[in-house]
Amino acid sequence: MDLLNLDDRLTEDQRLVRDTAQGFVRDHVLPDVATWFEEGTFPARELGPVLGSLGMLGMHLSGYGCAGLDATSYGVACRELEAGDSGLRSFVSVQGSLAMFPIWKYGSAELKEEWLPALAAGTAIGCFGLTEPDHGSDPANMKTFAKQDPSGDWILNGSKMWITNGSVADVAVVWAQTDGGIRGFVVPTSSPGFSAPLIHRKLSLRASVTSSLYFDDVRVPASSVLDVVGLKGPLSCLSEARFGILWGVVGAGRACFEAALEYAKTRVQFGKPIAGFQLTQEKLAWMAVALGQAGLTALHLGALKDAGVLRPQQVSFGKLANVRAALDVAREARSVLGANGVTLEYPVIRHMNNLESVLTYEGTQEIHTLVLGEALTGVAAYR
Template sequence: MEDLLELDDQLTPEHRMIRDTVRRFVSERVLPHVGEWFERGVFPGRELAPELGSLGLLGMHLEGYGCAGLDAISYGVACRELEAGDSGLRSFVSVQGSLAMFPIWKYGSEEQKQEWLPRLASGEAIGCFGLTEPDHGSDPGSMRTYAKQDPSGDWILNGSKMWITNGSIADVAVVWAQTDSGIRGFIVPASTPGFSAQEIHRKLSLRASVTSSLHFDDVRLPASAVLPGVTGLKGPLSCLTEARYGILWGVVGAARACLEAAVDYARTRIQFGKPIGAFQLTQRKLAWMAVALGQAGLTALHLGRLKEAGRLKPRQVSFGKLANVRAALDIAREARSILGANGITLEYPVIRHMTNLESVLTYEGTEEVHTLVLGEALTGVAAYR
């Protein structure tokens, strides 16, 4: 399909190499199977993690400790190509790199970094990020999970987390909890007594992804389990900013896959003696889908350049997440209408992307929360409460 704005011409040769490498991996290892994974509600994370690690995709935007140390646009392009396969695949890589590895890399001790980052980068170990709770999603500052230090210096962790990607296959969880001195991050190995994880089933979105609940029942952790470099909501929110950056690129890939499917179908589906792509109403749909895709791609590229320059602000990431996910979801829905009844089958990628994007619209900041972030930026007035 033609890139109407020729956006990939703006990429460096290294970015294009990453694009082609990830696209080939997705084409060979994911697309032949992802429809079946989605239908069965499974994701072979243990099998894919070492392969993703060998490609340098886990924590690829981090420096040292076995990480690739690539730039922001490289990370974005990789997320775009991964999500062109499936949002669950990009979520796996995003959670591993931006939500499990990034807080250890940014706020961890040298011992914590040496212990976990090389294993997570290679895919030998899988990580998850415990912030959202059953009763506290958009308001993480009200979390109930609590850690208290006893006279021995150990921490005792109690509480639960919900909607945790990778949770029940993770070797380690980065868990955020209230303490007497504010919210702190804790590195919790999955083998720690009192820690348990259950996979959430009966999902109709992100089915090719492991989603779990985490439970902590008097989990005893040494003092060395605390991330020493941050206290307060700044810690988890900075991690979410990293992950949301990957999302605003990733959904461009999902949208592109839907538009490509719609264009191919419109060229070959014959009705009233000619392809449906020859009808004006269909061409109008395709044209506006292409416009929305181009605008989302421009937004991602611009924010990537700001990030590389060290100028990217959280509210700009909110802008990208809000605009690009909504655009991708609109494109997926329009593509579904072009495919008609065939659009609801897993013979085509559209319904899978469409239902996945319903979750992407919500996770890591709902559409409503990002709207309020922009409202506050424009008016100077916070309207969250």
């Protein structure tokens, strides 16, 4: 079904990562994910150590128990994990790219030793606090504030929203305004004044823990502050995570395509399988084209990242193009399955609903469009 034979371009090690992630999804996710989605649950504590034992958490980082693999390997893993469910890939992305990466890149030696080995093993869970109830696409105007008192400790007050892993996390990387600019703080979730209630009644990413974070005079030591000032810190983390997304959604789209193709071959109407009708073949052909183009984009951006020359605007290109392609494939696949496409007996409606969230989080479609517009024209239209 890979008409372009894209996986022929993977190295032997990258194929091993692919096969390992596929095996994990087959054995630990697919038997139960529809139930998790229906019930609105995700067994983070159970799956975390298994993912850690496979080297899937912070796999693109080096040292501290991390696998130290290349960027393309990380992308391939995200693709296979999201073929299981976007919530699963979100868990891994948040753990590795949004919680571990800022500690690895900007944290002190003590913070790295304290948190990275446990996060890599999956025995500790992390989350990332940037988005606020009134400041999603405009994080520069966040209201969460941290002030240093005479003892040297920092006191955090404010709130965050739509935080993956928040209610199950052991540590939160929190971004806050200070008198000297935006700073990042490594906050143990056991800290007095910290709370993380679940967000309920979601109809997307249901197999994922989504929470609000509240800080009521949360006190952290000066040693918890990350060594970066301004939006450079959180945006560098988001570029890491968005890279995983642009790979991951190819897996979600592929799962929908495979379900539609198999269904079309076996669903008989008017005396023959619907795969034999021209309108159905047209749908399948365009789905294959969209996934092939998205896969090529992911491979190219992976090569650029491995070469150390990937730019944030190129990540925006991939996130914008590939999420849109995957969502279009999911919707087309849903139409092939007809009424069966809206049930959890098939993965399509689950992936389709999830992709509606992926379209929005870590940069909306509109924001990534404007990032590309600025790259082309030199004019920042969102300012």
